[in-house]
Amino acid sequence: MSIDTKTAARVAKLARIKVDEADLPALAQEFTNILGFIEQLNEVNVDGIEPMTSVTPQRLFRREDVVNDGNQQKAVLHNAPDAREGFFTVPMVVE
Amino acid sequence: MSELMKLKLAEARDALRAGQITSVELTDASLKAIDASKPLNAFVHDTSEIARAQAVAADERLLAGDAPNMCGLPIGIKDLFCTNGVPTQAASAILGGFKPQYESTVTEKLFNDGAVMVGKLNMDEFAMGSSNETSVYGDAINPWKVDSRDLTPGGSSGGSAAAVAAETCLAATGTDTGGSIRQPAAFTGITGIKPTYGRCSRWGIVAFASSLDQAGPIAKDVRDAAIMLEAMAGFDPKDSTSVNLPVPNFEAALTGDIRGKTIGIPKEYRVDGMPDELETLWANGTSMLRDAGAIIKDISLPHTKYALPAYYVIAPAEASSNLARYDGVRFGLRAKLDAGDGITEMYEKTRADGFGAEVKRRIMVGTYVLSAGFYDAYYNRARRVRALIKRDFEQVFSDGVDAILTPSTPSSAFGLGEMAAVDPVKMYLFDVFTVTVNLAGLPGISVPAGLDSKGLPLGLQLIGRPWEESELLNTAFALEKSLNFNAKPTQWWL
Numbered sequence: 001m002s003i004d005t006k007t008a009a010r011v012a013k014l015a016r017i018k019v020d021e022a023d024l025p026a027l028a029q030e031f032t033n034i035l036g037f038i039e040q041l042n043e044v045n046v047d048g049i050e051p052m053t054s055v056t057p058q059r060l061f062r063r064e065d066v067v068n069d070g071n072q073q074k075a076v077l078h079n080a081p082d083a084r085e086g087f088f089t090v091p092m093v094v095e
Numbered sequence: 096m097s098e099l100m101k102l103k104l105a106e107a108r109d110a111l112r113a114g115q116i117t118s119v120e121l122t123d124a125s126l127k128a129i130d131a132s133k134p135l136n137a138f139v140h141d142t143s144e145i146a147r148a149q150a151v152a153a154d155e156r157l158l159a160g161d162a163p164n165m166c167g168l169p170i171g172i173k174d175l176f177c178t179n180g181v182p183t184q185a186a187s188a189i190l191g192g193f194k195p196q197y198e199s200t201v202t203e204k205l206f207n208d209g210a211v212m213v214g215k216l217n218m219d220e221f222a223m224g225s226s227n228e229t230s231v232y233g234d235a236i237n238p239w240k241v242d243s244r245d246l247t248p249g250g251s252s253g254g255s256a257a258a259v260a261a262e263t264c265l266a267a268t269g270t271d272t273g274g275s276i277r278q279p280a281a282f283t284g285i286t287g288i289k290p291t292y293g294r295c296s297r298w299g300i301v302a303f304a305s306s307l308d309q310a311g312p313i314a315k316d317v318r319d320a321a322i323m324l325e326a327m328a329g330f331d332p333k334d335s336t337s338v339n340l341p342v343p344n345f346e347a348a349l350t351g352d353i354r355g356k357t358i359g360i361p362k363e364y365r366v367d368g369m370p371d372e373l374e375t376l377w378a379n380g381t382s383m384l385r386d387a388g389a390i391i392k393d394i395s396l397p398h399t400k401y402a403l404p405a406y407y408v409i410a411p412a413e414a415s416s417n418l419a420r421y422d423g424v425r426f427g428l429r430a431k432l433d434a435g436d437g438i439t440e441m442y443e444k445t446r447a448d449g450f451g452a453e454v455k456r457r458i459m460v461g462t463y464v465l466s467a468g469f470y471d472a473y474y475n476r477a478r479r480v481r482a483l484i485k486r487d488f489e490q491v492f493s494d495g496v497d498a499i500l501t502p503s504t505p506s507s508a509f510g511l512g513e514m515a516a517v518d519p520v521k522m523y524l525f526d527v528f529t530v531t532v533n534l535a536g537l538p539g540i541s542v543p544a545g546l547d548s549k550g551l552p553l554g555l556q557l558i559g560r561p562w563e564e565s566e567l568l569n570t571a572f573a574l575e576k577s578l579n580f581n582a583k584p585t586q587w588w589l
Contacts, residue, residue: 008459015415015462016422016439017455018447027459030519034460037520038473040404044480051478054306055485055536056293056561060335075196079426088424091438 001039003031097124100262104168104319105346107265111157111167118157118167118211121265122150125169125213128263134588137248137257139174139232140182140215149211156209164346165326166209171216171258171267176202176310177299178215185301186230187220189449190427199299200331201268201310208326213264217254220451221418222275222303225525226514227253229453234511237283238584241550244510249279249525255313256283260584266314266323270300272307273406274504274529277541280313281503281554284543284582286575287313288320288568291561292536293338295324296331304413305336307406307533317542317572321345324564340562348565349572354388356570359496363399364528366505373502373553376544380500380555383577384570394496396487401480402531403523408464408477409534414454415461421449456519485535492560498570501528503541503554528556538564540571543580552582 008028012019019027054060077083099121102110110116126143146169153167177183177195184190198206206212217235219227226247227235235253237246238261248257252269256279259267269276271289280287288311295310302308312323325346330339360381365374385391423429423445430444450458464473491499505527514522532539538561541554557574559567 007463011459011463011466014466015455015459016419016442016446017450017458018440018443030456031460031463033518033520034407034456035463037523038404038408038464038477041401041408041473041476041480044398044401044476044483046476046479046483049479049482051475052482052485053478054336055534056336056338058338061332061337061339063332072196076425078196079193081423081427081429090424091432091436091441093438 001032001035003028003035097127099124100128102265103315104265104322107168108164108322112162118150118153121167122146122169122211122213125264129214131589132261132263135236135238135257135261136233137217137235137254137261137263138171138214139217139254142181142212142214145181146211146213149206153209153211163208163326164322165205167211168266169211169213169264170205171214171255171264172202172212173252173255173268173270174215174218175222175270175301176268177301178202178212181215183215183301184231185221186218186232187449187451187454188231188428189421189446193427195299197299200296200333201300201327204329205326210326216258216267219251219253220454221301221414222251222270222272223414223453223457224250225274225278225522226250226511228511229451231451236511237508238588239283239508239551240584240587246508247282247511249282249508251275252279252313256280256285256287259313259315260285261586261588266312266319268310268327269313270308270310271533272303272410273533274526276311276313277529277539277554277556278504278525280541281543281552282508284552284580284584285313286316286320286540286542287311288324288540288564289532289538290324290328290564291538293336294328294564296329296334296337298331298333302417304410305417306413307410317568317575318346318349320540321349321568343565345565345568348569350569351573351576353384353570353573355390356497357390357392357495358384359392359394359491359499361394361396361399361499361501363396364501366527369505370547372547373506376553377500377502377555380544380574380578384500384574387573387577392496394491394499396491396531398480398483398487399531402484402534403527405477405480405484406530406534407460407523408473409481411457411461412465412474413461415458415465418454418458421446453519481534484531488535488537497560498567499558501556501558503528503556507547507549507551507553532558537561538567540567542571542575542578544578545580546582
């Protein structure tokens, strides 16, 4: 499958990665190459095979539904690029 | 360089316990060797202060007679492991300045056992790469050098492999999503094991592809790998995929007796363009195991050729989801915004500035294969093929095969920059022998097998049954004894 620049731009948007207009053709070409490589998978007969969710045949580990951590506001905010008054801050989202 | 750094982990442990050396001396020797190894660019964050304090504490424990195996031993930690208060960047600009306020389970276990962290190690950005060339810190350099070129130590645990091969620390942590422990170990002439998926806790390890990622040791030999793996492994309620099984004494399993064991030789691993010398080493390894009393059996793993394409759907898909957390809000980088920029521009600019080219490529491929209309055709198909790859292994194990012998990599280390111009898919091919093991969740170990005609190390890989690392390590131990590889790189960087 060949990926066009419009699709490349859409994928970049979905991934929330800014890509300059000028870089889209090269990106589209890279996608085309990688997807071409992936397309070998179409040769495999997968009829009746369930998609694998886990390599280990076990139910995910469960724990008691209780509070077992907390009161760590300082640690949680420690690495924030912009934290004020106990909150993460972001550019204005609503007027 | 100090003679102390030539010691193996096991020898250093024994010397510490016998009171012949102290952890402070050993740590000092390691820190000096690290200082002198700057040209290798293996270490990227200095933790010498922590190391000295840990060494003093370790010496007290040793004196008190309360000393676990790892007590007082200087090791390096891959930059992917969160270390409390110590920069942890996964070799990415997007985690610039990030200092975790918690400790990964694996490093916590090692430190509880008294291990000494002598520094954080270079790697490919978010462990995405096979050459350590995608790192924000620049390339790590292979201590092996045969001409004027600088060679790759492999990746993604390139710094870990370079540091151990250069004897600047006694062992190092690595992680392996598609071969990132075994390939660098092979490229640098040392040993690395990826345990069964679920054996080591992933908690606090920066996530790449959660269904594939496993931590493991990179060490000088099989015994050292066994000792360190035991210290790293174990059930952890904080990782829901961690498995609640007892951790065996791996070192005690090393008897070297493999009589009556069946070793499978998969015909699909004989790939086009494989160098003759690799073919020869593989055949030699096979005869050595036979001479040690193992039964050799030709086997078939028919879906092998689909492992890489399946991996390059599944790993990017999981990465695109895992790396969505790097949004410029909670940690790491936030891009400079222009007047009027809203939250979407903040995300897009932060991620454009913070991620390198390979990481962006994989996030976007992952986004594409998970997007509406393609999810079934790509992602679900890849997961079905993954089930078939796992079934191939289950089949040969149920036919009585105990372990599988393959080459670790299709060639020896290549020159840094030599792959830059080629299609990214070519670079992906370096993981052709290792990636199947991650898809099937199996344990795999690479041991150094010999030197090629250029004088560079090549490795052989053994793949074991799930949860039978003891048996796998013992088979590797027997192979190591026969191979008797003891070449070391010349210390050109001193």
